[in-house]
Amino acid sequence: MGILKLRKNKKFSYTPRTYDDKGEGNPFEIKHKFDEFRKTVGPNKGIKGKFNDAFDDLKSNPDNEANKRILIIVAVLVLVFLFIIDFDLSIFLPK
Template sequence: MGFLKRTNKKFEYKPRFYKGEGNPYKIEHKLDKYRKTTGKNRNLKSKLTDAIGELRDSDKTVNKTIIYIIIVLVLIFLYIIDFDLSIFFTK
């Protein structure tokens, strides 16, 4: 009874065009090597303080740009729905 004794076939797969080092199947974010909070096996408090520190040290011009974009989009939305500002200035 040969069909009861089945063994799994093993294949040696090598990527055709990969010529780098390390595991080509490892999924890693591009910016993880620049962050403090990833890759370290520490406690929750130190991870949280590092994350807050990264947030405080972030680029301030990016935050201003996002705020300007949001303001412009809100103004465009108010113009489209014909929002009238005179309701705030009536006596």
């Protein structure tokens, strides 16, 4: 170990466990497994393009049961919140 001599780093021939032997793709790329099926993932767009893609994705989604379930849960939570703060719901009813 010389005072002015820098130490060299060790080199290893490392291949990741999940690396495909065929050499397809980058083994270090982190990619979500559903990215290829979504329209909203991809190059950066303006806010209008993002909203249009999100609405198209929502419309083309065949699983509308989950959307209805989420809306029902949100409505129930809003009603519980209004009940807790003693909000008068009679203003929404006709006289």
